[in-house]
Amino acid sequence: MSDQSKLTIGYRLLRRFNYETRSAALFILPVMSVLALVTVFPIFYSLYTSFFNLKLTRPHRVPFVWLDNYIKVLSDELFWESVQRTVSFTLMSVSAIAVIALLIALLLNETFRGRRVISTIVLIPWAIPTVANGLLWKWIYDSGYGALNGVLLQLGLIDKYTVWLGDADRTLPLIANAFVWKEVPLAAILILVTMKSIPADLYRAARVDGANAFQRFVHITLPSLKPGFMLVMIYETMMAIRHFDLFFLLTEGGPGEASHVVAWQIYVETFRNLSFGTGSAMSYILAIVTFALAYFIIKMLGRRV
Amino acid sequence: MKTLIFNSDSEKYRSKPKLTVLTRKVGLFIASAILMIYVLGPVGWLLSSSFQTEAEIVSVPPHWIPHEPTLKNFKAIFFQEFEEVTYENRSRVDTSAGGYIPTTAKYLLPSMWNSFIISIAVVILNLLVGVPAAYAMAKIRFWGRQASIYTILTTRVIPDIALVVPFFLVIKNLGLLDSLSSLIITYLAVTIPFTVFILVGYFESLPDELDKAARVDGCSRFQALTKVFLPLSVPSLVAVILFTFLTSWNEFLLALMFTQTISSQTLPIIVAGFTSDFTISFSFINAAGVIAIIPPVILAIFFERYIVSGLTAGAVKG
Numbered sequence: 001m002s003d004q005s006k007l008t009i010g011y012r013l014l015r016r017f018n019y020e021t022r023s024a025a026l027f028i029l030p031v032m033s034v035l036a037l038v039t040v041f042p043i044f045y046s047l048y049t050s051f052f053n054l055k056l057t058r059p060h061r062v063p064f065v066w067l068d069n070y071i072k073v074l075s076d077e078l079f080w081e082s083v084q085r086t087v088s089f090t091l092m093s094v095s096a097i098a099v100i101a102l103l104i105a106l107l108l109n110e111t112f113r114g115r116r117v118i119s120t121i122v123l124i125p126w127a128i129p130t131v132a133n134g135l136l137w138k139w140i141y142d143s144g145y146g147a148l149n150g151v152l153l154q155l156g157l158i159d160k161y162t163v164w165l166g167d168a169d170r171t172l173p174l175i176a177n178a179f180v181w182k183e184v185p186l187a188a189i190l191i192l193v194t195m196k197s198i199p200a201d202l203y204r205a206a207r208v209d210g211a212n213a214f215q216r217f218v219h220i221t222l223p224s225l226k227p228g229f230m231l232v233m234i235y236e237t238m239m240a241i242r243h244f245d246l247f248f249l250l251t252e253g254g255p256g257e258a259s260h261v262v263a264w265q266i267y268v269e270t271f272r273n274l275s276f277g278t279g280s281a282m283s284y285i286l287a288i289v290t291f292a293l294a295y296f297i298i299k300m301l302g303r304r305v
Numbered sequence: 306m307k308t309l310i311f312n313s314d315s316e317k318y319r320s321k322p323k324l325t326v327l328t329r330k331v332g333l334f335i336a337s338a339i340l341m342i343y344v345l346g347p348v349g350w351l352l353s354s355s356f357q358t359e360a361e362i363v364s365v366p367p368h369w370i371p372h373e374p375t376l377k378n379f380k381a382i383f384f385q386e387f388e389e390v391t392y393e394n395r396s397r398v399d400t401s402a403g404g405y406i407p408t409t410a411k412y413l414l415p416s417m418w419n420s421f422i423i424s425i426a427v428v429i430l431n432l433l434v435g436v437p438a439a440y441a442m443a444k445i446r447f448w449g450r451q452a453s454i455y456t457i458l459t460t461r462v463i464p465d466i467a468l469v470v471p472f473f474l475v476i477k478n479l480g481l482l483d484s485l486s487s488l489i490i491t492y493l494a495v496t497i498p499f500t501v502f503i504l505v506g507y508f509e510s511l512p513d514e515l516d517k518a519a520r521v522d523g524c525s526r527f528q529a530l531t532k533v534f535l536p537l538s539v540p541s542l543v544a545v546i547l548f549t550f551l552t553s554w555n556e557f558l559l560a561l562m563f564t565q566t567i568s569s570q571t572l573p574i575i576v577a578g579f580t581s582d583f584t585i586s587f588s589f590i591n592a593a594g595v596i597a598i599i600p601p602v603i604l605a606i607f608f609e610r611y612i613v614s615g616l617t618a619g620a621v622k623g
Contacts, residue, residue, distance in 0.1 A: 020445050020446065020447050021445075021447040021448055021449075023441070023445065023525075023526040023527075024441040024442075024445040024447035024450070025447070026437075027437035027438055027440060027441035027445075027526070027530075028437075028438045028441050028442070028453055030433070030434040030437065030438065031434045031435060031437075031438035031457065031497060031501065032438075032453070032456075034430075034434055034493055034494075034497060035456075035457065035460055035494065035497060037490075038472075038490055038491060038493055038494035039460040039463070039468070039494045040460070041471075041475070042468060042471030042472050042474075042475050043463065043468070043471060045471045045474060045475060046467070046468075046470055046471035046474075049470070049471070049474065103336075104340060107333070107336045107337065107340060110333060112330070112333045112337075114337065118337055118340065118341065119609070119613075120606055120609045121341065121344055121345065121606075122340065122344055123605045123606070123609055123612065124344060124345070124348060124602055124605065124606070125344060125348075126605065127551060127601040127602050127604065127605035128348075128555075128597075128598045128601060128602060129554065129555035129557070129572075129573050129576075129597050129598070129601065130555060130557050130573070131555075131557050131572075131573035131574075131576050131577050131580075131594075131597060132351075132573075132576065132594045132597045132598045134577070134580070135351075135576065135577075135580050135590065135591070135593075135594040136347050136348070136350075136351050136594060137347070138580060139350075139351065139354070139587070139590075139591060139594075140347060140350065142587075144363070145362060145363050145364075145365070145367060145587065146367075147347075147350045147367060149366075150365070150366040150367040153365075153366050154366050161365070181343075181347065185344075189613055193613075238462060238464070241464065242464030242465055242466050242467075244465075244466050244558050245557045245558060248557075248561075248577075249577060249580060263464070263466045266466050266467070266469075266470070267466070267469075270469070270470050270473075271562065276470060276474065279470050280470050280471070283464075283466065283467035283468075283469070283470050283471075284467065286464055286466065286467050287463050287464060287467040290462060290463070290464055290467075291459075291462055291463070294462050
């Protein structure tokens with residue numbers, strides 16, 4: 001290598017740390033140090049913990065166990081069952097959210113009197129705390145005095161009150177329904193925003209070519225909504241996979257193990273069995289899977305998010 | 306349904322456009338009505354049952370509108386007017402049959418105050434660290450810019466539940482369990498990525514010439530930010546403040562793990578505590594739920610425009 005190229009490399013390095021980079025570094029330093037403290041460090045700490053047999057019930061003996069925690073988690077039948085439940089909960093919720101949000105967006109995209117008021121009211125479920133959401137649906141599904149039983153009885157659809165959350169086959173769909181209700185407003189806004197960005201010329205041209213409303217919807221609206229849908233699907237998939245609150249508030253993983261999802265499994269393993277080693281291993285598996293999934297959806301559905 | 310058929314009949318012989326206009330109107334009305342029932346139905350039911358007496362709330366089928374509305378539950382929360390269950394009166398008020406107002410009702414207001422303090426602190430810290438970072442990422446072409454944006458967004462992909470275990474160990478080792486600061490610190494991790502995401506999107510949409518002009522006029526980078534960009538970005542700042550506040554106010558999982566006593570418990574924790582106790586009056590639990598819902602809903606309704614525009618700024622170019 002000649003002296004000339006060494007000089008250029010040195011010069012380039014120096015150029016990289018010019019005034020711009022230095023001031024940028026100063027501006028970014030606070031965020032980076034906060035994130036290093038509250039996210040990056042804990043995540044690596046968790047990786048470290050996942051190699052030890054750490055139990056809070058036995059704090060003074062913490063043996064290093066290599067990958068035993070991972071093996072233990074991955075060979076646990078309950079874990080795989082809970083993975084299955086998380087997958088079906090996620091599929092149910094995300095598809096329902098996409099459909100309902102699309103319908104709401106189509107309505108709010110029209111111009112009519114009262115549209116503004118309605119679009120404000122639609123935000124309400126998004127704003128209310130998950131705890132209140134859980135409480136709300138627990139009360140609606142209540143077997144003795146709940147609104148669901150009341151409505152169905154008055155409509156004559158059932159002849160006696162049903163224990164909704166006690167039925168293992170219905171638990172996941174019912175929790176998904178509560179989840180969807182809260183998540184739909186955000187998804188609808190994101191889709192509506194994308195819908196508004198479709199140029200009106202496209203519709204006019206299609207009309208000239210003789211396309212009816214349905215054809216215009218299928219051939220113009222749906223394809224143009226792809227970026228919006230992609231964002232909604234990525235975001236809602238992330239939210240559904242990690243969702244914990246409603247499982248805690250509505251069923252605590254029950255009845256039996258009907259709503260024992262991965263997030264609930266992590267909670268039970270860590271904070272009820274106080275086994276931090278396997279809990280960390282599970283958290284790590286979940287984090288990596290979520291990550292891979294986000295990457296996969298982005299690759300599958302399109303260019304950049 | 307009847308009016309629909311009648312109307313379309315009478316319009317039959319008129320010009321076609323009028324008919325289409327009418328069908329469109331009816332269609333929109335029906336769709337809006339369904340949407341409103343879907344959104345407001347559950348909330349309305351909660352609100353209605355919070356004003357009912359215990360006798361009324363257990364009626365079958367339920368009373369959709371309270372026949373004898375009462376403020377008893379709200380009085381218990383705000384003025385501590387409740388009957389304590391003691392050895393003497395426990396036979397009169399049978400707690401096992403449900404229907405009593407717990408003495409923990411007095412914790413609702415202090416926990417609300419905790420939630421408020423935490424949320425405000427998280428908002429302020431977010432702005433302090435988030436605004437300069439977002440400005441640098443949007444307007445300064447420096448080495449490692451893309452990488453730093455991706456790093457920050459990536460941290461948000463990690464599920465909260467996966468962070469809980471390491472958070473817990475870190476907080477425990479720092480001796481911060483059951484303190485407001487533990488929640489403030491962890492909520493920062495949850496909110497900062499979103500703050501940066503929204504603000505970078507917004508700053509990028511402002512023309513680069515603004516930045517250049519400020520610099521030519523002798524502003525330092527810091528001055529360009531505070532004197533030129535901040536005044537222009539009030540809408541997205543409002544959005545960031547709202548998002549951060551609501552996220553902190555509503556957060557449940559981390560608060561559940563890190564708080565033990567009323568000195569640090571937030572509103573969601575106290576409310577959740579009621580729901581798992583079957584002896585507590587249903588109408589009282591619902592009143593507590595209403596109290597938890599009111600502040601965020603008011604904020605959302607009042608600042609709807611900012612929320613939507615904030616989301617738009619980040620999402621559309623996304």
